[in-house]
Amino acid sequence: MPKIGLLTVTHDPDGKNIRVFNELQRELEDIYGELFLTISEESSIEFIKEMENSKFTLKIIPKKGAAEARREVVDFGLNGESDYYHYCDFDRLLTWGANHLQELRTIVSAIPNHDYLILGRTERAMNTHPPEWVETEKITNKICSLELGMDLDITAGSCSFSRKAAEYINKYSCEKMTDSEWAMIAHRIAKLKVVYAAVEGLEYHEDINGLNRVLSNSEKWLGRLRLALIISEAAIKTGK
Template identity: 40%
Template sequence: MKHEPALLTIFHDPSGHITESLAQVTTDVANAYTDKYVLLSEQTHPSVEYLLSKAGFHLRRIPKRGVADARRRAAEWASVLPHDYYHYCDLDRLVTWFQTNKQEIPDIKRNIVKRDYTIIGRTAEAFASHPVEWQETEKIANRVFSIVLGKDADITAGSCGFSRRAAELITSQSEAMMTDGEWPMLILNQWGLSSIGTYETAGLQYLEQNKGNSQSDIDAWTVRLKLAYIISDSISVLTRKEQST
């Protein structure tokens, strides 16, 4: 088994909008991680696959069935690969990270190997760079999990670290509509507080490429509010489940 964390990521990009930014960081990403794995939706533009393949990523194409499904497929893949630890990060987040604060990556990798699960969140400044509807709704989900954990944690930043045995547990038990709160709850319920670490990074800030689909102001707020509820509910469900056992 390999002790150095491998990189694990997912993305859906039919238009190839990430290509220009991705091209700026592929060399740095290739140098930062010895082993790299990516799951791309079947609709993702070939230019994205070309750049990632050139950077040394092992690549799989999967049907587009939502972020939670893609993340579960990533964890399932990780559970059978020869690595002790993984750094998971949504691809657009990873690109932004390397554009702005790539110097944080070595310390992130050193921290990931200390726990079965590392919640990689944002500094106050990085969090404040996001649209207000992201901030106000994500605060809710983060607060709900922080109550359970007993300290502040930012679970909604699109990045985490986990061990191979955590990947195996996630693969066998994950089923929620969103994984941001579910995954650390599964680890917490299985192995306790000592299995969870937290880390704040400036690199998980918001740039225009992190925006996603264009929406009206009302739709943007409504969608983010629904996501916050789904994440919070998954935490509540697993908390009740643990208390009943």
């Protein structure tokens, strides 16, 4: 039976996700054979202590952005014994577990069937997001769909892959955002089959998935537009 490891990252200075994590801790520890977390050094001490008292293997890292945290957790996870990995942003994982736990279990059990699986959102799950997310991510997802030759949603913060794919990602990942880059590393460099599945659990809840900082509406749109450009550029150039 292949061992499946969870790879996840978080930056939680206010400890806002402690309560939801406490409610889901046993379920998450039951689903995965290993659990790896990189957590920013700016996260709340209380939250770090909660994680240290769980089955998660923890690595505290400087806050250098999502891409660096994701690369750190892949490298960290390769120190374990897992044959396959499920990457999911920590806030996304909590939302998924809190609202669609059985779907999460089902998806994880099927991970060993694929070398690289992009996990995206159903139409319903996508439409739970703020409009500036939905509209800008349409562009990114269209570009990535054209590059991979299938309709997909690549910006939902979750994917799964084999140890072989993880080793390639660990060696080649260098972009400012990894959402499309990792899939292209698997597809173009490792020559692995990339497949796609849409799930309900990657939906949006403001109290879990919302930003910690207050922005004007125009700043929100501009920020998401910048992300869309970075992810789209990585989709086109990675591995070519």
